[in-house]
Amino acid sequence: MLSPTVAELTDRAREVFRQIVDSYLATGAPVGSRTLSRGTGLGLSAASIRNVMQDLEELGLLAAPHTSAGRLPTEIGLRMFVDGMMQAAEPSQAERSAIDTSLQRGLDSGSAIEDVLGQTTAMLSGLSQCAGLVLVPRTDPVIRQLSFVPLGPRRAMAILVGADGSVENRVVTLPEGLPPTALEAAAQYINQHLGGHTLSDARSRVAAEISASRATLDAMTAEAVEAGLAVWSADGAQRPVLIVRGQARLVEPSVDPERIRQLLGELEDKEDLVRLLDLAREGDATRIFIGAESQLFSLSGSSVIAAPYRGAGGRVIGVVGVIGPTRLNYARVIPMVDYTAKTLSRLVA
CATH class of the missing domain: 3.30.390.10 (Enolase-like, N-terminal domain)
Structure with missing residues (x-):
């Protein structure tokens, strides 16, 4: 079955779905019809909302984790939300300043480019509360x-x-x-x-x-x-170097320990992670891989946001991004990754 598009939803279904996704991304908890009828200003009864939620579930956009529980967006639903409903928030002045300063200070210090990018990845991890990553091209040593x-x-x-x-x-x-x-x-x-x-x-x-x-x-x-x-x-002198920082941010007490173990194991598989990031290297813009959309993170249910950065002549030379739960703040993190990639391109070209 083909994934539905935003245009195929009624105004009522679209608004109910948006409220559920917004609540899920903020809390990680299922959302019930009674909660939506009371606190969101939809102007619908709990019974009406349940009917809409049932329709959205049949379309594959929502799922119920337990009997009689509320609903959560599926990965298909999150993809539709990111592509068609999300309103991205540009990085704040403080965030842009942190990214600019981290890169410029590292380059001005004369540090090796790998060290500079490692520091920037750690900074991006802190800002996004995800694990930061960067794919650095291996240069031919002199x-x-x-x-x-x-x-x-x-x-x-x-x-x-x-x-x-x-x-x-x-x-x-x-x-x-x-x-x-x-x-x-x-x-x-x-x-x-x-x-x-x-x-x-x-x-x-x-x-x-x-x-x-x-x-x-x-x-x-x-x-x-x-x-x-x-x-x-x-030995592969042209093989890129993968730098990952902030893995500890992925370990939350509320997350299933088995899912944490799976995710940390996936992060150890550097070759598969490099192959995934190579897909972002081939694109012109930021790429978002949600859960099972990438075979690597299908079991842990994690998302990857990655953007290529460019060197001299506009040639793509690496990828910068983050890894986090599917429940991350896409509207904030996607522009942050994109800004970091563009800043890298401007400073290293």
Whole structure:
């Protein structure tokens, strides 16, 4: 059955539905017909409201969690509300200032971009009362220094110091019979000839020099150089980094412990979460995934709001957003995520 649209509802049904959703998002509790008849100004009797609620339930927009209980909006109902009825509230001046200041201060301090985005994600988590997240593109490191530490007959630890001060380690598989002197010569060659170049550029230069027999390396040392540079590419240097902050905000005493356990387990599955955020990366605007609309969070019943941010030339380079319960304040949080993405785009371009 196709999901109904707002236009298909009568004025009465639309107003009853809106009141139920507003109450649910504010309290998380089911809403009964008697409550609606008394406190919302609908001007309808409890019996009339029950009839409307029954119609909305048959359309799949409402559900009753227990017999004789009130009604809650379903995920289908929440989707219709967000798409067709919600009136978004622009971030307040205080919220915009907090977002702007967090980003600008981090960039002015000269911190690594991952640290800046991590701080911004924590700030967004605090403002939204959700878990904040950001998908950061991995840049191709610029080599400052590379060294090898032997680990065994065919294994060594390659330690790369980037021009930005970052340090990364990888275990390298070495050619059979490689002497320790070849490792030392490989590190010396890389540091003398390839310092200041990106890893991908360094690999291209080494391949070209070896092909043209210009490299001052014997065969074994050349293999060590190639292995030392290749390990980062083989390990996925272009894979994005996922930063999540504020997971503790998702743990509420009123929430079913099993649902909390499920959600925290889903957050640990970083690969699936990255795949979900890649869907937001492909869009031009903020994306909202409600409950089962994303396979990842179908069991915990969580929502994800995510927006792409752009770098030089307007190219999408990452995604920023939040994860929260389906009962989050969409009208407030969606514009907040959108504003953060636009601010990021303006400052990092």
